Amino acid sequence: MTEVKAPVAEARSTGTVLGPEFATGSGPWLYTEDGTAWFDGTSGSGAATLGHQHPAVTAAAAQQLGRLTHTGCKLGSDARTRMVSAIGRISPYEDPAVLPTTTGAEAVESALKIARAFTGHRAVVAFRHGYHGKTAGALALTWRDAFKAYSGRTAGPVVRAELPDPRRPHPDDARDFAAALSAALDEADQLGGTAAVVLEPVQVTEGVLTVAPALLDEIARQAHSRGALLVLDEIYTGLGRAGRMFAAEAMTERPDLTLLGKTLGNGFPVAAVVGDRHVVDALPAGVQTSTFSGHPVSCAAAAAVLDTVVETDLPARARALGDRLLGDLGALAERHPWIGSVRTAGALAAFDCVRDGLPDPARARAVLRAALDRRLLLFGGGPEGASVKIVPPALLDDEAYRYLMNDLSAATAEAESCSEESL
Numbered sequence: 001m002t003e004v005k006a007p008v009a010e011a012r013s014t015g016t017v018l019g020p021e022f023a024t025g026s027g028p029w030l031y032t033e034d035g036t037a038w039f040d041g042t043s044g045s046g047a048a049t050l051g052h053q054h055p056a057v058t059a060a061a062a063q064q065l066g067r068l069t070h071t072g073c074k075l076g077s078d079a080r081t082r083m084v085s086a087i088g089r090i091s092p093y094e095d096p097a098v099l100p101t102t103t104g105a106e107a108v109e110s111a112l113k114i115a116r117a118f119t120g121h122r123a124v125v126a127f128r129h130g131y132h133g134k135t136a137g138a139l140a141l142t143w144r145d146a147f148k149a150y151s152g153r154t155a156g157p158v159v160r161a162e163l164p165d166p167r168r169p170h171p172d173d174a175r176d177f178a179a180a181l182s183a184a185l186d187e188a189d190q191l192g193g194t195a196a197v198v199l200e201p202v203q204v205t206e207g208v209l210t211v212a213p214a215l216l217d218e219i220a221r222q223a224h225s226r227g228a229l230l231v232l233d234e235i236y237t238g239l240g241r242a243g244r245m246f247a248a249e250a251m252t253e254r255p256d257l258t259l260l261g262k263t264l265g266n267g268f269p270v271a272a273v274v275g276d277r278h279v280v281d282a283l284p285a286g287v288q289t290s291t292f293s294g295h296p297v298s299c300a301a302a303a304a305v306l307d308t309v310v311e312t313d314l315p316a317r318a319r320a321l322g323d324r325l326l327g328d329l330g331a332l333a334e335r336h337p338w339i340g341s342v343r344t345a346g347a348l349a350a351f352d353c354v355r356d357g358l359p360d361p362a363r364a365r366a367v368l369r370a371a372l373d374r375r376l377l378l379f380g381g382g383p384e385g386a387s388v389k390i391v392p393p394a395l396l397d398d399e400a401y402r403y404l405m406n407d408l409s410a411a412t413a414e415a416e417s418c419s420e421e422s423l
Contacts, residue, residue, distance in 0.1 A: 018042075018372070018377055018379075019038060019372065019375075019377050020032050020038075021033075022038070024053075025040075025048075025052030025053050026051070026052055026053050027051035027052060027053075027393060027395070027396075027397075027400065028040055028041075028043075028051055028052070028392055028393050028396060028400050028404075029052070029400075030052065030377070036375070037375065038375040038376070038377055039375065039376045039377065039392075039400070039403055039404055039407065040052065040377050040392070040393075041371075041376055041377050041378045041379075041390050041391060041392050041404060041408075042377050042378065042379050042389075042391055043391050043392060043393050044267055045262070046204065046236050046241070046262045046263075046391055047261075047262040047263065047265065047266060047267050048266055048267050048393055049239070049240070049241050049262070049263040049266060049314070049347070049393060049394050049395075050263075050266045050305065050308055050309075050314075050393060050394070050395055051393040051395055052267065052393075054266055054305075054308065054395075056304045056307070056308050057266050057267075057268075057301050057304045057305055057308070059304070060300045060301055060303065060304035061268065061297050061298075061300055061301040061304075063300070064079055064296055064297045064299075064300035064301075065297055067296075068296050069296060069297055070292075070295065070296065070297075071294070071296060072291060073289040073290055073291055073292070073293045073294060074289065076294075077294070077296040077299065079296040079297075079299040079300040079303065080100065080294040080296060080299045082299065082300070082303040083098075083100070083270075083299040083300075083302045083303045083306070084098040084100065084272075084299075086302075086303050086306040086307070087260065087264075087272055087274055087306065088274070090245060090306065090309075090310065091246070091258065091274045092246050092248040092249070092254060092255075092258070093274065093275060093276050093277075094276070095276055095277045095278075096274055096275070096276065096277065097274070097275065097276070097277040097279075097280035097281055098272050098273070098274045098280075099114075099272060099273040099274075099280055099283075099288065100270070100271075100272050100293045100294040100299070101270075101271045101272060101273065101288075101290065101293050102269050102270065102271065102290055102292045102293050102295065102298075103133070103261070103269060103271055104132075104133055104233075104235035104259065104261035104262065104271045105132070105133025105134060105135040105138040106135070106271060106290065106293070107235065107259045107260070107261060107271040107272060107273050108132045108133050108135075108137065108138035108141065108198070108233065108235075108259060109133075109135060109136075109137045109138055109288075110273050110283075110288045111196070111198070111231045111257050111259055111273050112124060112137050112156075112195070112196065112198075113283055113287060113288055114229075114257060114273065114275070114279065114280055114282060114283045114288075115195040115196035115228070115229045115231065115256075115257070116156065116195045116196075117282040117283045117284070117287075118195075118229060118279050118282035118283075119193065119194075119195045119196075119227055119228060119229065120193070121192060121193030121194055121195040121227070121228065122156040122157065122191065122192030122193060122195060123156055123157045123158070123159060123188035123189070123191040123192050123193060123194050123195060124140075124141065124156060124157070124158050124159070124188070124194070124195055124196050124197070124198060125158075125159050125160075125161055125181075125184050125185060125188050125194060125196070125197040125198070125223075125228075126140075126141040126142075126143075126158055126159075126160055126161070126197075126198050126199065127143070127160065127161050127162065127163050127199050127203075128143055128160060128161070128162045128163060129143050129163070129203045129206040129207075129209055129383055130142060130143045130198075130199060130200060130203060130206075130233075131143065131144075131200070131203065131204075131205035131206060132198065132200075132233055134147055136151055136152060139151055140158045141158060141198055143160075143206065156192065156195070157188070157191040157192065159184045159185075159187045159188045159191070160184070161180055161181050161184035162177075162180060163177065163199075163203075163209075163211060163215065164176075164177055164215070165209070166209055166210050166211075166212070166343070167209070167340075167341040167343070167352065174214065174215065174218070177215060177218070178218055178222070181218070181219065181222050182222060185197075185222060185223075185226050185228075188226075188228075189226060193226075193227070193228075194223070194226045194227070194228040195228060195229065196223070196228055196229045196230070196231050196257075197219055197222075197223040197228055197229070197230055197231065198231040198233060199211065199219065199231075199232065199233065200232075200233045200234070200235075200236065200237065201216060201232055201234065201237055201242070201247035202236070202237045202242050202247075202345045202348060204236040204237065204345075204348055204389075204391070205236070205381065206381065206382060206383055206387075207350050207352070207381060207382035207383065207387035207389065208343050208344070208345055208348050208349060208350035208387075208389060209343075210343065210345050213247075213250040213251050216232075216247065216250075216251050216253070217251050217252050217253045220251065220253030220254070220255065221253060224253075229256035229257060229279065230253070230255045230256050230257075231255065231256065231257045231258075231259065232246075232247055232248070232255040232257070232258050232259065233259045234246060234247060234258050234259055234260060235259050235260060235261035235262055235271060236261075236262055236348075237345070237346075237348070238258065238259075238260045238261075238263065238264075239260060239263040239264060239305075239306070239309050239314070240263065240309050240314030240315040240317070240318050240346070240394065241262070241263050241314075241318055241346055241347055241348065241394060242318065242345045242346040242347075242348055243315055243318045243319040243322055243345060243346030243347075244315050244346070245309075245315050246258060255275075256275055256276070256279050257273055257274070257275040257279065257280070258273075258274050258275065259271070259272075259273055260272045260273075260274065263305065263309070264302050264305060264306075265298055265301055265302050265305065266301065266305045267301075268297065268298040268301040268302065269292070269295070269298055270295065270298035270299065270301070270302045312395065314394055314395075315346070317347075317394050317395060318346035318347040318394040319346055321346070321347045321392075321394055321396060321401075322344040322345065322346045322347060322348070322349065323344075324401065325344050325349040325390065326342065326343075326344045326349070328405050329342045329344075329349060329351055329390075330342050332351075332408070332409060332412060333351065335412075336412050336413075336416055338353055338354055338355060338360065338363060338416070339351050339352075339353065339354075339412065340352045340353070340354040341354075346394070347391070347392065347393070347394035348389075348390075348391055349389070349390040349391070350382070350387050350388060350389045350390065351387070351388055352364075352382060352384075352386050352387050352388075353367065353386045353387075353388065353415075354386070359382075359384035359385070359386035360386050361384060361385035361386045363386070363415055363418075364380050364382075364385065364386045364387060364388055365380065366414075366415035366418050367380075367388050367411050367412055367415040368380050368388065368411075369415075370410070370411035370412075370414040370415050371407060371408065371411040373411075373414075374407040374410060374411060375407075376404070376407040376408065376411065378390060378408075379391070390404070390408070392404055
């Protein structure tokens, strides 16, 4: 197995944990200094949806770098205006306002401030298996307690509700969920009123767990009945990655705020909150700024990304890739009965490893190790640590797709040949 070593001077909390040091990239490929190619089935933590070094994005950033690098958050730029205008044009809002941020976690923090300013309430409802970042306010919404051990108190109370597990559907899921959500909102209302209900339409970090559109509508209706905002965290899923430009396209109701990131910059650090102007502008001027929000180079890259998303019909490309993955992963599961719960959402895919009907984290680790030996980079995880996630760039050609599936097939075969003692 490829040995992984963190850079000597870098803290272990952020150190490299997968693969060697990379020097260049192109499409789904990352290359070491000696030219060895690795397939990036993580898309740079989901950000490189168009592929590494997409020529239109790289060219836009390079041109901007030669013109104007930085203004600070309170000075404008033409690149910033182009990005904000482009987001507004494709957003699901009639009179949109866009609040640029540098990171997705910062977008989450900003949305919480907007919700509290608009509603006058303090409490927030979040969900089991959710991931929203690791800064203080965003981390309060994130599900895993292991991330929170060294964090301080948050600005307001958070109540956790449970979504039905799409891997194990039950006929009474919708009814039971509606009752449980109502109880969570009751609790939040007792803690200063409910400012927002925040969730991802697909819980990607915890294993590509899709929330059905009917459940999204139920959440929206109940949130609005309490005077709360519905905040959809589309940092991972938005702008076509999950097969739609926005999850709102599948909903009858509409989210009050939508959070964007990852695909928005295709590798450049940029994110945003978008919503109706009367909602977003409830937050007074100057309350949410940061030095690098609206950074001209990142904004120029993002504007090029948005043009490319529209020109290539990225949502349709992602849906086609997801259909292909679903079929091929299903065939893989037929050959290996320990592969369970194959699922896709556009260009997002995952499966679980099981043994005797129970999650098998050791087998999942064996798949990831075998993939790494073939220079295929994949992430694992899931609620039980038994999931294998496949998140390639959405603009894959046939040759790259065949490489991905051939190596994944070989990795699963090798994992199956491992004895239980070696797992």
